[in-house]
Amino acid sequence: MVPRVLQSWVAPRRVVRGLSAMPEGTKLAVLMAAMLVFLIAQAPANARLAQIDPAVPFQARMGGAMLAVMFMMPVLAYAMAAVAAGLSRLTPWRLTPEDSRLALFWALLAVAPAMLLAGLVAGLVGQGPGLTVARAVCGLGFVMIWGAGISALARRV
Numbered sequence: 703m704v705p706r707v708l709q710s711w712v713a714p715r716r717v718v719r720g721l722s723a724m725p726e727g728t729k730l731a732v733l734m735a736a737m738l739v740f741l742i743a744q745a746p747a748n749a750r751l752a753q754i755d756p757a758v759p760f761q762a763r764m765g766g767a768m769l770a771v772m773f774m775m776p777v778l779a780y781a782m783a784a785v786a787a788g789l790s791r792l793t794p795w796r797l798t799p800e801d802s803r804l805a806l807f808w809a810l811l812a813v814a815p816a817m818l819l820a821g822l823v824a825g826l827v828g829q830g831p832g833l834t835v836a837r838a839v840c841g842l843g844f845v846m847i848w849g850a851g852i853s854a855l856a857r858r859v
Contacts, residue, residue, distance in 0.1 A: 710812035711843065714850035718808055722855060726800065733776055733807040739814035741771045746825020779806060786852065795856040805851030813844040 710717045724732075744767045752760035780803070787802035797805075820836035827833060 707812050714847045715854040718851035719854045729807050732811050736810035737771050743817040743821030746821050750825045797856045801855035809848035812847045816840040
């Protein structure tokens with residue numbers, strides 16, 4: 703799985719097309735793995751913030767992050783995938799709900815290493831241009847991989 707994640711930054715269309723037969727249970731596992739990495743990526747910044755402002759302890763910060771990332775984000779991801787599949791009906795390209803979920807969930811997992819980097823920068827350096835660049839790489843990488851996945855899986859009607 704790790705080589706495919708890294709290859710997604712170079713050839714995302716080929717990687718997503720190769721994963722098109724992924725069963726629904728595996729897609730859920732991909733989403734939850736991505737969310738777990740996102741949660742881990744928040745730990746350095748939360749530790750830094752807890753050190754700076756001890757009024758909110760580290761455990762409370764991570765508890766809030768876990769609620770958001772492990773419980774709320776998967777629901778939002780499913781909703782976002784459904785919206786993307788629905789919007790495809792307005793174009794000559796059709797994207798099935800299953801393919802929409804694959805493209806989105808894989809993009810989230812593929813961007814996870816960049817999220818870890820951004821989390822380390824947030825924890826070690828804090829706010830500044832380095833964190834802005836790291837977050838920009840995450841955002842642009844996500845949009846690029848998700849868009850490439852959608853274009854690889856969409857079919858012309």
